[in-house]
Amino acid sequence: MNLNIFQQPRKVFIILFSFFFLFSLWIYAIPLFSNYQKPVKESKSIANGRLVWQKYNCHTCHQLYGLGGYLGPDLTNTYSRNKENETYLKGIIKSGVRQMPKFNLTDDETRELLAFLKDVDASGTADVNSYQPEINGTFSLKK
Incomplete structure (x- = not known):
């Protein structure tokens, strides 16, 4: 039995999950490192x-x-x-x-x-x- 068949999807999943995780961190970090203005509390x-x-x-x-x-x-x-x-x-x-x-x-x-x-x-x-x-x-x- 060739284990390489079962290893390939796992590697793809790990790579895709890693990219998703890094992208999520990047999106949430944008306001911290940019001139993003927090909304003013309205009356x-x-x-x-x-x-x-x-x-x-x-x-x-x-x-x-x-x-x-x-x-x-x-x-x-x-x-x-x-x-x-x-x-x-x-x-x-x-x-x-x-x-x-x-x-x-x-x-x-x-x-x-x-x-x-x-x-x-x-x-x-x-x-x-x-x-x-x-x-x-x-x-x-x-x-």
């Missing part, structure tokens, strides 16, 4: 605003960072485009315009949604061509 108001965004399915019509629906405008930089005029933004949210329905948000929900949009505005731009994908699955501005 409760911003987190609740994100929940309002999801609750009313704003993403089906609007985009953030170029991702989402195409019926309404991209809201990534809506806060700075409207010169931080919260009264104007509240009016649009409360009364609706054109295809946008009138939402019956509470004052707290409106305030939290605006805090979320203000945070999104401060975090980036809607121009997806100005970003590049990183190896760890995030995106950064092109240099």
Whole structure:
């Protein structure tokens, strides 16, 4: 009986497992040795605003960072485009315009949604061509 037949698959398995293990270590070590920025902890108001965004399915019509629906405008930089005029933004949210329905948000929900949009505005731009994908699955501005 030739034992070489049984030895070959074992060697292949050991080699493949070794590569998998080294690759896994490399992936998890990237943030330790790069200029990877840890996410900033968001305030409760911003987190609740994100929940309002999801609750009313704003993403089906609007985009953030170029991702989402195409019926309404991209809201990534809506806060700075409207010169931080919260009264104007509240009016649009409360009364609706054109295809946008009138939402019956509470004052707290409106305030939290605006805090979320203000945070999104401060975090980036809607121009997806100005970003590049990183190896760890995030995106950064092109240099």
